[in-house]
Amino acid sequence: MQTAATAGIHETAHHDHHELSFVRKYIFSTDHKVVGVQYGITALLFMFLGYGLMALMRWQLAYPGKPIPVFGDLLLRVLGPDMATGGIMSPDLYNSFGAMHGTIMIFLAVVPLAAGAFANYLVPLQIGAPDMAFPKLNMMSYWVYFVGGAIMLASFFIPGGAAKSGWTSYSPLATVADLARQVDGQTLWLLGMVFLITSSLLGSVNIITTIIQLRAPGMNWMRLPFFVWAQLVTAFLLLLAFPPLEAAGIMQLMDNLFGTSFFLPTGLVVGGQMLDVSGGGSPLLWQHLFWFLAHPEVYVLILPAMGIVAEIIANNTRKQLFGYKSLVYASMALGFISFLVWAHHMYLTGMGTKISTFFQTTTMMISIPSVIILTSLFLSLWGGSIRFNTPMLFALAFLPMFGIGGLTGLPLGFSATDIHLHDTYYVIGHFHYVVAPGTIFALFAGVYYWFPKITGRTMNEFWGKVHFVLSLIFMNLIFMPMFIQGLEGMHRRMYDGGAAYSAAPDLAHGLATAIKLNVGISHAAWLLGLAQVPFIINFFWSIRNGRKVESDNPWQATTLEWQTPTPPPHGNFTRPPVVHRGPYEYSLPGRAKDFTPQNEPD
Amino acid sequence: MLAAATPPLDMEIPYTAEARPDTGVYNAKIGLWLFLASEVMLFGALFSSYILLRVGSTDWPQGLLSVPIGALNTFVLIGSSITVVMSWLALKGNDFGKFRLYMGSTVLLALLFISIKSFEYHDKFTHYFVKLKDGTELTGHIEGKPFNWSLPKLKASANAPGEIAFHPDAPKRGEPVPDSPHETLRLPVEQIAKLESFGPWRNTYLAIYFTLSGLHALHVIGGILVMLYHWGAGHQLWRKSREQFTNRVEVTGLYWHFVELVWIFLFPVMYIL
Amino acid sequence: MSDNNSRALQQETRRHLLVFGAVALGTILIVLSSFAPLATGVKIPVVLAVAIAQAALVTGFLMHLITEKRMILSSLVLTGILFVALIFLPILSEADQTHHFLLR
Ligand code: HEM
Numbered sequence: 004m005q006t007a008a009t010a011g012i013h014e015t016a017h018h019d020h021h022e023l024s025f026v027r028k029y030i031f032s033t034d035h036k037v038v039g040v041q042y043g044i045t046a047l048l049f050m051f052l053g054y055g056l057m058a059l060m061r062w063q064l065a066y067p068g069k070p071i072p073v074f075g076d077l078l079l080r081v082l083g084p085d086m087a088t089g090g091i092m093s094p095d096l097y098n099s100f101g102a103m104h105g106t107i108m109i110f111l112a113v114v115p116l117a118a119g120a121f122a123n124y125l126v127p128l129q130i131g132a133p134d135m136a137f138p139k140l141n142m143m144s145y146w147v148y149f150v151g152g153a154i155m156l157a158s159f160f161i162p163g164g165a166a167k168s169g170w171t172s173y174s175p176l177a178t179v180a181d182l183a184r185q186v187d188g189q190t191l192w193l194l195g196m197v198f199l200i201t202s203s204l205l206g207s208v209n210i211i212t213t214i215i216q217l218r219a220p221g222m223n224w225m226r227l228p229f230f231v232w233a234q235l236v237t238a239f240l241l242l243l244a245f246p247p248l249e250a251a252g253i254m255q256l257m258d259n260l261f262g263t264s265f266f267l268p269t270g271l272v273v274g275g276q277m278l279d280v281s282g283g284g285s286p287l288l289w290q291h292l293f294w295f296l297a298h299p300e301v302y303v304l305i306l307p308a309m310g311i312v313a314e315i316i317a318n319n320t321r322k323q324l325f326g327y328k329s330l331v332y333a334s335m336a337l338g339f340i341s342f343l344v345w346a347h348h349m350y351l352t353g354m355g356t357k358i359s360t361f362f363q364t365t366t367m368m369i370s371i372p373s374v375i376i377l378t379s380l381f382l383s384l385w386g387g388s389i390r391f392n393t394p395m396l397f398a399l400a401f402l403p404m405f406g407i408g409g410l411t412g413l414p415l416g417f418s419a420t421d422i423h424l425h426d427t428y429y430v431i432g433h434f435h436y437v438v439a440p441g442t443i444f445a446l447f448a449g450v451y452y453w454f455p456k457i458t459g460r461t462m463n464e465f466w467g468k469v470h471f472v473l474s475l476i477f478m479n480l481i482f483m484p485m486f487i488q489g490l491e492g493m494h495r496r497m498y499d500g501g502a503a504y505s506a507a508p509d510l511a512h513g514l515a516t517a518i519k520l521n522v523g524i525s526h527a528a529w530l531l532g533l534a535q536v537p538f539i540i541n542f543f544w545s546i547r548n549g550r551k552v553e554s555d556n557p558w559q560a561t562t563l564e565w566q567t568p569t570p571p572p573h574g575n576f577t578r579p580p581v582v583h584r585g586p587y588e589y590s591l592p593g594r595a596k597d598f599t600p601q602n603e604p605d
Numbered sequence: 606m607l608a609a610a611t612p613p614l615d616m617e618i619p620y621t622a623e624a625r626p627d628t629g630v631y632n633a634k635i636g637l638w639l640f641l642a643s644e645v646m647l648f649g650a651l652f653s654s655y656i657l658l659r660v661g662s663t664d665w666p667q668g669l670l671s672v673p674i675g676a677l678n679t680f681v682l683i684g685s686s687i688t689v690v691m692s693w694l695a696l697k698g699n700d701f702g703k704f705r706l707y708m709g710s711t712v713l714l715a716l717l718f719i720s721i722k723s724f725e726y727h728d729k730f731t732h733y734f735v736k737l738k739d740g741t742e743l744t745g746h747i748e749g750k751p752f753n754w755s756l757p758k759l760k761a762s763a764n765a766p767g768e769i770a771f772h773p774d775a776p777k778r779g780e781p782v783p784d785s786p787h788e789t790l791r792l793p794v795e796q797i798a799k800l801e802s803f804g805p806w807r808n809t810y811l812a813i814y815f816t817l818s819g820l821h822a823l824h825v826i827g828g829i830l831v832m833l834y835h836w837g838a839g840h841q842l843w844r845k846s847r848e849q850f851t852n853r854v855e856v857t858g859l860y861w862h863f864v865e866l867v868w869i870f871l872f873p874v875m876y877i878l
Numbered sequence: 879m880s881d882n883n884s885r886a887l888q889q890e891t892r893r894h895l896l897v898f899g900a901v902a903l904g905t906i907l908i909v910l911s912s913f914a915p916l917a918t919g920v921k922i923p924v925v926l927a928v929a930i931a932q933a934a935l936v937t938g939f940l941m942h943l944i945t946e947k948r949m950i951l952s953s954l955v956l957t958g959i960l961f962v963a964l965i966f967l968p969i970l971s972e973a974d975q976t977h978h979f980l981l982r
């Protein structure tokens with residue numbers, strides 16, 4: 004029986020128009036849903052890799068200089084004795100892994116998942132469109148991302164290893180880190196970034212055009228689900244913030260390959276030798292251009308997450324979002340101001356007081372829309388009859404986790420306090436609260452929530468809850484102690500996790516204790532990995548064996564993606580949808596059902 | 606219930622040819638303008654870098670590029686951006702032959718631009734800076750106009766010459782005239798401490814010049830390819846949907862104007878100021 | 879009807895040729911100014927002003943921005959603001975750092 008029904012589902016997807024070959028349907032597909040799933044799977048794999056790198060680094064931080072059990076041998080064999088003599092992580096390897104953990108997590112995992120996978124799959128469905136405005140560009144966007152990722156991966160295996168200068172790639176460090184080689188990890192990093200930027204350009208042009216042009220009849224701006232708004236703002240951020248990094252990347256590539264001095268100052272001495280370059284460049288120029296992208300990038304990481312959380316909260320409280328309009332305007336304000344705060348990462352570069360005041364002001368201003376969004380989402384819970392299913396649990400946990408991340412950012416926004424906290428583990432704790440228990444929880448919520456639409460089956464609730472509880476515990480056990488370490492002055496990007504501090508004769512007691520926290524943090528990090536096992540098994544098992552959904556709209560939701568067949572066929576809708584109402588018409592009085600889909604006439 | 610009773614909509618993306626009533630535009634036009642917006646930020650970052658590098662420099666080289674040649678190239682590009690509009694107007698007037706004429710001329714002008722540009726580039730790579738071990742610094746040309754030599758390359762070459770014949774540049778206005786101008790100097794290779802052409806490595810001015818103009822040239826080449834495609838394979842789409850083809854030519858024109866726009870700033874900034 | 883159409887096209891053609899003339903004139907002015915004995919402090923604003931005028935002609939008339947739809951214009955206004963930030967904030971912070979006269 005089951006097989007017959009499954010076949011039924013698949014038939015809808017397959018039998019419309021001429022049969023496409025396997026390659027055109029699943030590999031070089033122009034269907035936004037296939038592209039979305041491709042993005043999703045690739046990004047999840049990269050996230051796993053990004054975690055794996057950090058899991059290995061955490062061994063070195065907890066037990067500096069000790070061979071890594073099991074994996075040390077593997078590293079030795081794969082990367083050679085330069086990188087892991089006797090299974091011990093070398094300083095260069097630590098630097099490579101650190102830089103690539105950041106790069107992979109941000110540019111290859113979270114952004115492609117949030118703004119690639121979810122946006123691609125859901126935006127056309129939620130606005131009632133048959134596909135994206137430019138399906139071929141959409142396919143290209145994925146494949147260009149894929150090539151960028153492949154280049155980044157390849158860079159681990161070239162002589163000298165992957166990029167070592169942090170995900171920020173500050174010049175001159177990034178240029179002089181590996182002077183002996185013309186083509187080094189940094190070169191491939193830059194090349195890979197050019198591909199990733201191109202991919203995100205294609206994607207963002209597509210998303211914006213789709214939202215502007217392909218909204219179904221009746222889907223006016225204030226009827227868009229908040230998720231779509233969040234993706235629209237995100238796409239604008241990607242569109243306009245990435246190009247300056249591309250320009251900077253081209254210039255750094257010139258510095259590395261052709262001996263220019265864009266970012267190399269006059270009189271630069273490396274290893275006791277004056278560098279033979281023309282000089283006259285500006286290291287601060289790199290920082291300006293890098294952070295012009297990288298601050299808006301933070302909101303690229305967080306806005307889609309907010310969008311996902313908003314959808315799930317509205318659905319599981321069975322009521323309107325509190326202050327839909329203020330959510331929309333706040334996200335626009337957030338997007339706009341995020342372009343004007345970047346130099347708060349540069350307070351310690353000797354910045355003058357006037358400009359510093361400007362950036363402190365804008366940084367404080369940007370917290371207003373963030374607070375509006377968070378408050379609206381919190382207040383949306385008020386008086387709801389909440390369903391505590393797995394997606395909702397993750398969405399609910401997002402709120403305080405993001406709250407902690409946001410609030411701990413305030414001291415970093417003032418130059419006076421930032422002098423103490425800059426480049427310490429406090430910063431690591433702060434932004435990980437935003438992106439790890441924050442964004443990643445929202446992404447998990449999204450996976451659990453939309454899984455039934457994509458596969459026609461639900462994921463197991465019990466194991467979902469296990470996954471949730473364990474993840475919540477370990478995430479906090481990892482990142483909360485980092486605040487303490489940072490406040491005590493422990494620096495980030497340290498190969499030995501601060502062990503060298505203990506050589507100091509007058510080591511502060513607090514710092515000595517803070518260093519000891521490394522062991523606990525590392526164990527929590529490894530356990531966090533274990534806590535993902537239920538998720539991974541649940542995910543793959545449910546694709547084939549999960550409980551089948553009894554309707555196209557198992558969560559009884561109002562937005563359009565649930566008004567399609569399951570999974571949606573090529574072209575999405577069986578009838579062109581016409582929209583009659585706002586996105587969250589739950590519990591309207593005097594109706595039989597407690598939800599009224601957007602396409603239901605009055 | 607799961608399997609849809611009615612067959613799915615035949616997949617047609619709306620507004621590829623006609624404008625959407627409430628926004629008033631077709632898809633490709635929005636898409637192209639968004640692309641141009643990101644290009645504005647790309648070139649904006651490079652111009653911003655130019656300003657920062659220039660303001661932070663102790664002496665900014667001037668007069669390294671020939672103004673007449675740059676001006677000529679500017680006229681070529683302005684001309685091409687008129688012919689591209691004309692080709693679009695020709696389509697609006699339903700005259701495919703005229704379209705081809707104008708589109709063809711645009712491509713030819715663009716090719717002319719690239720040729721002139723590569724001539725200028727070549728000029729830079731055959732112009733040299735030499736520093737002798739006694740500290741003397743010279744700029745000029747090497748006999749035989751070799752392309753992009755450097756000291757290591759020179760020493761490594763199979764039939765490495767013992768000396769090079771060097772024609773120093775004429776002194777600029779205001780500089781002291783050397784004792785024997787326009788004389789060919791014979792420089793023994795072992796006396797040379799540094800030898801490099803006026804490539805991007807020479808100074809930050811040339812670095813940003815090559816980067817900006819090189820990126821611009823890539824945009825020109827991209828434009829040439831697209832326009833050639835319209836010129837050649839355009840027939841089919843024109844026959845299938847005149848409106849869509851006209852739209853494509855319109856957005857290609859928009860792109861081409863942007864390429865010209867960048868040059869409008871590049872020319873004064875790099876050649877004049 | 880078709881006659882009307884072709885007259886409108888003719889008019890458009892004439893307008894575009896006029897713009898071509900004006901932009902070319904701008905380039906001539908810029909070239910002339912490069913030979914004129916102007917102080918750098920004067921030359922830079924003059925030349926840039928001409929270039930901006932040329933740019934306005936190209937975007938306004940050749941790219942038809944003066945009659946473009948609101949959707950596109952508003953995206954471009956946003957881009958313009960960010961462009962200005964990108965150009966000026968780095969240079970202002972450099973000026974602030976070095977106590978340049980701009981920000982004393
Ligand atoms: C989920 C488990 C994660 C753990 C245990 C973890 C742990 C860490 C630690 C300990 C560092 C500091 C390394 C050092 O300074 O030497 C770090 C750096 C970093 N992490 Fe994570 N992280 C996780 C997830 C993420 C995610 C999801 C993102 C981004 C979306 C991310 C982005 C970064 C970045 C950008 C850096 C800075 C890299 C650099 O110094 O250049 N991490 N992470």
Ligand SMILES: [Cu+2]
Pocket residue numbers: 297298301344345347348
């Ligand atoms: Cu920031």
